[in-house]
Amino acid sequence: MDYNFKEIEKKWQLFWSENSDLKTDYDDFENKKYCLTMFSYPSGDKLHIGHWYNYGPSDTLARYLKMKGFNVFQPQGFDAFGLPAENYAIKHGVHPHKSTHSNISTMKKQLESIGALYNWDKEVITSDKEYYRWTQWLFLKLYENNLAYRKEAMVNWDPVDQTVLANEQVLADGTSDRSGALVVQKPLVQWFFKITDYAEELLGYEGLSWPKKTIAMQKNWIGKSKGARVTFNVCDSDFKIDIFTTRPDTLFGATYLVVAPEHNLILDLNLINNKEIKAYCDQAANKSELQRSDLDKSKTGVFSGIYAAHPLTGKQIPIWIADYVMMNYGTGAIMAVPGHDQRDYEFAEKYDINIIKVVDDGNDVSIEDQAFTDYGTCINSDFLNNLKTKDAIDKMTVYLENEKIGESSITYRLKDWLISRQRYWGTPIPIVYDPDGNPHPIPDEYLPWTLPDDVEYKPKGTSPLGSSKELLERTEKIFGKGWKPEIDTMDTFVCSSWYYLRYPDSANSSEPFSYESTKWLPVDYYIGGAEHATMHLLYARFITKALNTLKIIDFNEPFTSLYHQGTITKDGAKMSKSKGNTVSPDIFLDQYGSDTFRCYLMFMGPYDEGGDWNDKGIKGISKFLSRAYRLCQQTVDYKETSDDLFVVHSTIQAVTNNLDEMKFNTALSRLMEFVNYFYAKGITASTKMIFIQLLSPLAPHISEELWSYENNTSVFISSWPICDSKYLEKDTIKIMVQVNGKLRASIEVDKSINKDKLVQIAKENQNVSKFILNKEIIREIYVPNKIINIVIKE
């Protein structure tokens, strides 16, 4: 290494933080680019490779945009509420506020080593009362508008972290996203945000540049399905059962109904008095969600003893209770059509229930061994006979509506967002209860409704806030004797659901953000991990849409362009402290410096793919930067040839395109080729300036140093080089010659040449002529400027 990177890095990091030329003009929205990287949790550990992989390349993008002439805003902050600080408090007795802030200052120091251009003057720390006061404002806005409500529900309980979790925070295997504990179901009164009101809107992605994968995941999660609701009357009673089906065309094939074991009919009709039914329901209740949804187990159920009237035929059909029907989807009851639904088929076979065929594929399809679930043509279906499934669905739906026995209906899988948490270190829910237990919002003048300090952190299954004398006294003092505070805190995802709105106006103490400051939004580039697809990113979209409905903001999507950086793994596994496979950047920073380390991460491969960590190639980057440094130590004065200028301008073009597409790896390759080309012959003064500019977003420190040798201002306020296409045109072109699609020669010709002449030259080429000698030529294909293919008969 022949440049002193340690000295250079320190020098320019200080320069960037102090130089006013580089500051964002907060009043200029016209030309704005809001570049945001998902903020992180201040853990107190050192920055790891994941942080670097997130922050380094996104800073490269921001610096590039700045040089393109945009007014770039790249804020940074901390998602500071959450369990680790609280667990630390339980273990060591240190107040979370104290440990959090000490972690933040360590982390900020470390972030400096990346050398990113952050707008620290707009920093946001979600656990500070200046911030959470407005998270409480958000809650109250939603509450006032019926988008926040309290209800008792079966909720996900994490027995390790001793708190409830939102559906989004429970993994597919039934474990907690955070603690890894097996989540259990528990009935509790909790606060919810009504995200389901926005289910349909959330399915619209017009104008968004988002990864297809993420959109697919959200669509999957929202889980829209179209169908119909049908009402069945229970025989010999006034009760009715609503069912949801996506196949109303098969209604004539419904031979029984199934209700979930939790269905209210069971209590309403006193079916629970039947021993067998009670035993079945109890057993279902004791099963975990995971056991319940185990696809391999055979279906079980119990006959309810009662019947329903088929709404079209009037025939009595039995009502069964079975746990293959879930209470939390649709209406918790189905019409079973064993001929055309595989689950119903298996159940009907097992319990010997009638199976009717009402759909055929035109070839008299068999339903002897399994259900026929495809679309086809209606049979045995009265007025639907001979109709195609699609038409039959429409006709049946209209019929149901006319007869008032059903209606067209849409069901979403998405559930309302459970935001209560039985933990200490979070935003207090700004609600108090009167002596009768009715909730009341805390008036604005008492906000922030602060977290009390006199608590027992250790969770006992109820919220730590319940142990605070101060909180209770405060409540009674303000509201009166017998009034009680809400003691749950909010999910930290509430904090992060609106932080991007706060950044441009983070010091505002009279409102969450001024209307003027929202002109910085939406975020132009949002970069962060794909694991947030159905959590943070969905919540943020919901909050933005809700605030838009409330006319607080005038846009309805928070992030115009979204990009997920890939994951850096170690030996194929995700790096984590618990696995002990984390790699610290420290030794690499010490040995090679920040520029080299950040470039190496970018050079590893496509940014959205991440990759498995190994340090073998870092030397290559270090070598490249040293060569670049050496190349720029002198200038050589010579008249550049057309080849030289071709290299310069094609490099400008390629690097520009690559950075536009965040293909940092190929941008670096092009710059390496550039250095390799000029290394031996030396570089002219003007070309050197262009090269330094192209390199600067990727390796900012060394570039700023090299730039400073000849300039008085920062390279980052210089304008990005422009490719002059006149240098990209060459007088001669290289044409590849194929015979029957196989490459045989390459010829260099004048670019004005016509096809006939070119083909003639090609045929005369020694390596071509021997393959076409004495052969019949069938075709001669010429793709201008690229290739000739001579097709011969073999």
Next chain:
RNA sequence: GCCGCGAUGGUGGAAUUGGUAGACACGCUGGUCUUAGGAACCAGUGCUUAUGGCGUGGGGGUUCGACUCCCUCUCGCGGCACCA
């Protein structure tokens, strides 16, 4: 089961979107210089039975021409799932 993504030298990866497969880099081999090199520089490096043949997970197809498009299979990753 359904949906989405992926598979290219010894390694990480590139390929103007149907037109030179393997750019760039690591590693390796040989050389120059050097007291020395784990520094710098130069050359070589897909495989091979080598004027040729074969090569982008396997098989088939479309095309003058396929890593690229179509069909099919295998493996890996991610999401959803008794979702009615």
